[in-house]
Amino acid sequence: MSATIQITETAQSSVRRPREVVAPRAPGLLADTWNVMVRELRPVFREPVSVLFAMVQPLVFLGLFAPLLPKVEDGSALQWFVPGIIAMTALMSASFTGANLTQEIVTGSHERLLVSPLSRSSLLVGRALKEIVPMLMQSAIIVAVVTPFGFDLHLGHVLLGVVVLAGFSIGVGALSFALALVSKDQEWLFWTVQQTLIFPLLLLAGVLLPLDGAPGWLRFAADLNPLKYVVEAERALFAGTVPVDTVAYGAVASAVVAAFGLAVGLRAMRASR
Amino acid sequence: MTTQHTTGPVIRTEGLTRHFTRHKQTVEAVRGLDLEVGRGELVAFLGPNGAGKSTTLRMLTTLLEPTSGTAEVAGYDVVRERRQVRRSIGYVGQGNGAGHAQRGRDELVSQGRAFGLSRSAAYARAEELLDAFDLTEHARRPVSTLSGGQRRRLDIAIGLVHTPQLLFLDEPSTGLDPQNRANLQEQVRRLHDEQGTTIVLTTHYLEEADAIADRVVVIDHGRVIADDTAAALKAGLGDLVTLGFENETHAITAAWQAEVLLGSRAEIERVGNVVRVRSARGAETAPGLVTELAWQGVPVTRLDVASATLDDVFLELTGRSLRESNEHTSDDTSDDSSEHISENSEGEAA
Numbered sequence: 001m002s003a004t005i006q007i008t009e010t011a012q013s014s015v016r017r018p019r020e021v022v023a024p025r026a027p028g029l030l031a032d033t034w035n036v037m038v039r040e041l042r043p044v045f046r047e048p049v050s051v052l053f054a055m056v057q058p059l060v061f062l063g064l065f066a067p068l069l070p071k072v073e074d075g076s077a078l079q080w081f082v083p084g085i086i087a088m089t090a091l092m093s094a095s096f097t098g099a100n101l102t103q104e105i106v107t108g109s110h111e112r113l114l115v116s117p118l119s120r121s122s123l124l125v126g127r128a129l130k131e132i133v134p135m136l137m138q139s140a141i142i143v144a145v146v147t148p149f150g151f152d153l154h155l156g157h158v159l160l161g162v163v164v165l166a167g168f169s170i171g172v173g174a175l176s177f178a179l180a181l182v183s184k185d186q187e188w189l190f191w192t193v194q195q196t197l198i199f200p201l202l203l204l205a206g207v208l209l210p211l212d213g214a215p216g217w218l219r220f221a222a223d224l225n226p227l228k229y230v231v232e233a234e235r236a237l238f239a240g241t242v243p244v245d246t247v248a249y250g251a252v253a254s255a256v257v258a259a260f261g262l263a264v265g266l267r268a269m270r271a272s273r
Numbered sequence: 274m275t276t277q278h279t280t281g282p283v284i285r286t287e288g289l290t291r292h293f294t295r296h297k298q299t300v301e302a303v304r305g306l307d308l309e310v311g312r313g314e315l316v317a318f319l320g321p322n323g324a325g326k327s328t329t330l331r332m333l334t335t336l337l338e339p340t341s342g343t344a345e346v347a348g349y350d351v352v353r354e355r356r357q358v359r360r361s362i363g364y365v366g367q368g369n370g371a372g373h374a375q376r377g378r379d380e381l382v383s384q385g386r387a388f389g390l391s392r393s394a395a396y397a398r399a400e401e402l403l404d405a406f407d408l409t410e411h412a413r414r415p416v417s418t419l420s421g422g423q424r425r426r427l428d429i430a431i432g433l434v435h436t437p438q439l440l441f442l443d444e445p446s447t448g449l450d451p452q453n454r455a456n457l458q459e460q461v462r463r464l465h466d467e468q469g470t471t472i473v474l475t476t477h478y479l480e481e482a483d484a485i486a487d488r489v490v491v492i493d494h495g496r497v498i499a500d501d502t503a504a505a506l507k508a509g510l511g512d513l514v515t516l517g518f519e520n521e522t523h524a525i526t527a528a529w530q531a532e533v534l535l536g537s538r539a540e541i542e543r544v545g546n547v548v549r550v551r552s553a554r555g556a557e558t559a560p561g562l563v564t565e566l567a568w569q570g571v572p573v574t575r576l577d578v579a580s581a582t583l584d585d586v587f588l589e590l591t592g593r594s595l596r597e598s599n600e601h602t603s604d605d606t607s608d609d610s611s612e613h614i615s616e617n618s619e620g621e622a623a
Contacts, residue, residue, distance in 0.1 A: 026360065027389045039383040043374045100374065108368015109375075112431065115334050115364040116387045117356060 032118045036126025041133055051134045054093035055141065058085045062146070065208065078151050082142065083161065083234035084207035087227065089138045090165050091201065094131045094172035095194050098180030099187075101127070106185050114272065124177060124269040128262060131173035132166045139165070154240035161237040164247065167254035168230050171261030178261075178268035205231045229253035281348075283439050283471045284310035284333060288342035291328050291495075302328040304495040305342065310473060312438075315465045317486035318475040319583065321595055325495035326475040327367070330443050333473075334364045347439055360388070363437035367444050370428040371416040377427050378403060378412040381434060388435040395434075402430040406460070422453035429460065440464070442474035446481055458485045479583040479595060489583065491590065498590050503583060510581035510589055511539075512555030514562070516548045517575030524548050527571045534565060556580065 027035065044050060062085050069077035104110040113123055139162050147153050176194070183189040202208065204218070205227035211219060222228050233250020236243050289306040292299050303325040310316055318326040331337040333346050335355040344351045347361035371380040378399050385395030403409045406426040411419055419427065425445070432440060442461070446454040462485050464470050476482050482489045483503045491499040491506075499506055518524040524546040531541050531550055539552035552558060556578050563573045587595040 026356075027387070031389075032387070035383065035386045038386075039375070039379070042376070042379045042383075046376065046379075103374070104372055106368075107373050108366050109370055109372040109380075111336065111366045111368060112364065112370035112384075112428075113387075114336060115359055115362070115366075116384065117360045117389075118387045119356075 026117065029119055029122060032122030033126040033129070036118060036122050037130045040127050040130040044130075044134060044137075048137070051093070051137045051141075054096050054134070055089055055138055057092060058089040058142070059145075061085060061088070061208065062142070076150050076152075078146060078149060079239060080235060082146050082151055083238040084205075084231050086139050086142055086161075086238075087165065087168075087205070087231045087234055088202055088207050089142065090135045090169050091172060091198065091227065093134050093138060094169045095176045095198060097127075097131060097173050098176030098178075098190060098194070101177050101180040102183060102185070102187050102190050105180065106187070110272075120270045120272065121266055123272075124174060124265045125262065127177055128170045128174040128265060131169040135165060135169040136162060152240070154238065157237040157240055157242065160242070160247075161234045164230065164233050164237070164251050164254050167251070167258035168227070171254070171257030171259070174258075174261035174265030178265045181268040181272050201225060201227055204228065207231055226253035226257050230257075282309040282311050283314075284308065284344070284346055284473065286333075286342065286344040289329070289332060289339055289344050290341045291325075291332060291337060292340045302495050303332070303339075306495075306497060308490065308497065308500075310471065313465075313469050313471055314488055315462075315472045315486050316474070316488045316490060317482035318473070318490050318492055319477070319479065319482040319587075319595075320475075320492035321477055324477075324492045326477075326492050327443055328495075329492070330441055330473070330475055334362060334441055335359055360435075361437065361439060363432035363435070363440040365428050365432040365440070365442045365445060367447065369416065369424050370431045371424065373415070373417040375416055376413055377408055377416060377419070380416070380427070380431055384431050384434040390435075398434055402433060406430045421448060422450070422456070425449060425453065425457060426460075429457075433464070436468075437470070439471045439473070442472065444475055444477070446476070446478065454481070461485055477595070479587075483583055491583075491587065493587075493591050499586065506583065506586045507581040508553065510585055511551050511553040512559075512581065513579045513585075514550045514552070514555045514559045515575075515577040515579070516550070516563070516566070516573050518546045518548070518571060519574055521546045523571040526569070527566050527573075530566055530569050530571070531562060534562065 062081070066078060066081045066085075069081060071077065101110065104113075114120075139158075143151070143153060143158060179193055180190055183193075204211075204222045204225045206222065207227075211222050211228070214222065229249045230253050231250075233247045233253075236246045286306050286308045289303060289308070290301070291303040292301055294300075306329060318329065320326050328337065332339050333344055333351060335351050335358050338352055346358045349357040349361065351358055371377060375383075381399035381402055382392075382395045385398050386392070390398060399412075400409075403412050406429065408423060408426055408430065411423055416424060416427065429442070429445070432442075445461070446457050449457060458481060461472060461474070465472050474486070487502060489499070489501065489503050489506060490497055501509075516524075516527060518527055524543055528541055528543040528548045531539065531548065535541070535550065535552060535558065539550050539555075542549045542551075550562070559576065559578050563576060566573055584595050587593070
């Protein structure tokens, strides 16, 4: 009799208890980062047209500003202008990206991720690394658009160029996420800061007009702008040359932006609750 | 083969306290909370907006660090063992767990992967949950295009991907229409009954706490002011029997008769030709009372028996109606203590 009762009890308890957590192992930092990046990329792949959003302004400059450039003797103005526009697109796209996080903060999915076992670091690094993908897609679109208009394509050099640009995208993306985390649900704050910073950065990098004739103080300010070195490296590479010092300066500037951005971003994400 | 579902509490807090600083003022959102929740319980934290329910939940789910006191969730300390706590619990917040730019199935898969499921296991689990929550046909749509009810179901499905033994739901039915609210309550109930999941939810809806929770923890001004089953809380207050009479004279006589019959066991009050009697087991004593009064020549012309509501309980405990408290706090922004401050003052607290 007592045996029967024993069995019944056991059966009941096994029915009533939920199944154990299905995951036997805790994913590590790399797996976490990969998972965050894949999650971020899904909307990009599901809706590839979305990468055009950040390209509106660069394309306007390409269409309406490039034709106004004076003719230069060594090659077309387009050859000089396109690398700058690609860098501009990378800056726009990566600096917009925090807005997605702002939306996630407002709607609540950020909070859900904070309570998940994903580490804080992976939530930032995974997001920032993902910026490479839209940057590649956008660069490809721009090159495809300008090539029929007399742009001289040096594919190998262009590929090296986007490698240099990748660090810049990651860094700016991380800074944009940091700005979103600090702004929290105040979307206006995010956009005000983003818009205020973006044009000085572009002008001080010589993206639209060369800095050759600039007054001393402006050149000094431009020398402090990492984007200037990135743009110079891109211009050299897109022209089909590989001047080691220019490219190295560009790569270092890009790496510095990446390191600085990730450091600031990680700080902001670790403080995020 | 001893029964494992009775091994210690799933949640244990000791002196759990959280202060917020805003405009140089300290707000004590949660004050010295001592609480135990056992395995398999379904508990509702009930209280007006700003009572400290959500702040408590945010501390238990590692979103907020306590100012003082300790809390253990699923056997892990919420400050020192955050990652283990996060792996052990399911959490459905007030907002949408699913990202609006994402698609439903993708979010379920992402969540599964975050908990370490293999790709195929994550997809299989996503299908299972989409089916269980009647979302299969919406799985490919961006979350932003789903209706409020569909989104909420998706949020709960996401919270359940790793089949947690302990599930937190923060105001799960806020913003849902009555139909969807009823569906949600049924789903929560079923999850508890069929899987034995321990569930802790916050609500400022009395009806909700009443309808689904086995145990109601009433929280006000950051303190637990009552903790019992809804039935016991209400039984303590008794039923309200309202008797109508032809005229005031009859009512006066009846009130006096009722006093004689029920004595100190009842609170009796007369207004015009209506007599109100509040007593334990009022529903059972009412028929006898009506017959007796008829014998005494004061026939009852109208009878109404109402069991106590949780609102009556809240009124009895605090001197305020819960409904009024909700309206009051939502209007008065200077007093919406915990929930909103938690967003703003985190920078200072961190």
